[in-house]
Amino acid sequence: MNAEPKLPPQAAVEDTATQALAEAMRTSFVVVRLLLIGLAVYFLCSGVFIVKEQERAVILRFGKPVGTGLEALRGPGFHWAFPYPIDEVYRIKAVKVQSAASTIGWYAEDARRNAAGQETPVNPTLDPMRDGYVLTGDRNIIHVRAILRYSIEEPLEFFFNHSNAYFAVTNALDNAVVFAASRYNVDDALRRDLAGLQDLIRRRVEATTARMNLGIKVQQVDLVTAPPRQVQDAFEEVIKAENKRGEDISVAQGYAAEVRSRAEGEAAARINAAQAAAVRFIESIKSDARYFSELLPRYQANPTLFSEWLQTEVLARALTNSQEKFFLPIRTGPGQRELRLLLSREPQKLKTTLTPPKTEGHQH
Structure with missing residues (x-):
């Protein structure tokens, strides 16, 4: 067998260094990968935010x-947005009905005394500085x-189109108070037409806020008016006098209505009586006319006989209930007539009424 060649000492050292470097780089890559993953997770998780029940949020x-x-409002719950500086979460108090109080028109009050239920002392004169x-x-x-009580209907316009929308609403209310008061006299503003003054303030606020594009809806305006406290007693005396005047006028109007009603009733009764009398008189005249028309031919036929008959008829009606009748014939010659009456005798009985001859349709 052939023996493996041996590396020189320097080459062995270089090979060991290369392996160590490669191992370190592999470890670094793992650490960087883990860091990148951690940063990504942190980036994503940092965009999660919670909106509380009494809040709304705008991204x-x-x-x-x-x-x-x-749609721009995020309701209660979990939401996500890109982290800053890409996205920014703007939180809004979720109060359905907002309120604003006028900052002008009312006298200075002591907060501590009011909290204790005490009246602020009245200064001798009104101080315009306070x-x-x-x-x-x-x-x-x-x-x-x-x-002023109002609701925010357009939150984007209200919160993002104005630097301080709440201050703008208060200014609109102050403007409406001054404007409305200048359109009323003191009696109407204090007592007679407080509801009208309140309505005018509401309409003025609506017009002003609409012109400013505040995006609110006016719900209600509560109003309190008072005279200067330095002349409060004088105002109360005037009120008492006006109340007394109103009572007197009411009594006088009631009496006038009663008298007028009674006078109208009497006038109507007299008119009805006069109309009835006129009808009776006209009917009587018509009856007499018919009666005389019927007698006219008899008179024209024998005036002397008609006169004697008429005289007999009249005497018969006139002497129907007379107890005693004395006839004195017309004296035809000279000399005096002697009338002897027996006064102490028994009274005679009344005779039944002699009904005179009547013509149809006539009562005489």
């Missing part, structure tokens, strides 16, 4: 929302506090 990809409208107020259309000063 911004390179600064722009992913999705439009309500106390808010608005002017009415008749140039009077009143205090107004408004609470």
Whole structure:
């Protein structure tokens, strides 16, 4: 057998170094592969985020929302997005009804006293540097506090098209309070038409926020108005006087209505009575006309006889119930007539009524 050739010592050392290098490179490749896999897993897992029940989330990809409208909102649960700086998660409080309070128009209050249920002391005069107020259309000063309740219908417009949408809503409410107060006089704003003032503020806020593209929907406006506290007593006296005036007017109107109703009833009764009397009078005239028309031929035939008959008829009707009748014939010659009456005698009985001759359709 031939013996294997022996390598020189230097070549053996180089071969050992090469094997060690190859082994180190293989180990490095494994470590790099594991690192890359770990980085990929970390990259993917870092994009997972959780949205709480009281939150909503919007994913911004390179600064722009992913999705439009309500579709851009991520609800409660697990979600995934590319890690920063590709995607950014913007969280929003999921409050269905938001509220905003006016920052003008109300007098300064002491928070500690209010918390204790105490009234803030009244200053002798209104301080414009501390106390808010608005002017009415008749140039009077009143205090107004408004609470706006609204819902966010377009969250992308509300949160991403304005640097501070909440502040914009408050400004719109303050503008509406000043605008509406200037359209009302002090009595209407405080007592007579508070609902109208409240509605005008609501409509003004709706118009302003729509013009600003805030993407909200007004739900309700709660309103409180008050006169300056320095003249509160004077306002109460005016209210009492107006209430008394209203009561007096109501009493007077009730009395006027009663008198008018009674007068109308009496007038109607008199008109009805007059119409009935007119009908009776007309019928009586017609009856008399028919009666005289029927008697006219008899009179024309013998006026003397007709006159005697008519006289007899009249006397018969007139003397029907007379107890005593005395006839004095017409004196034909000179001299005096003597009438003797027996006064102390028994009274005579009444005779039955003598019915005069009647013509058809006439009562005389």
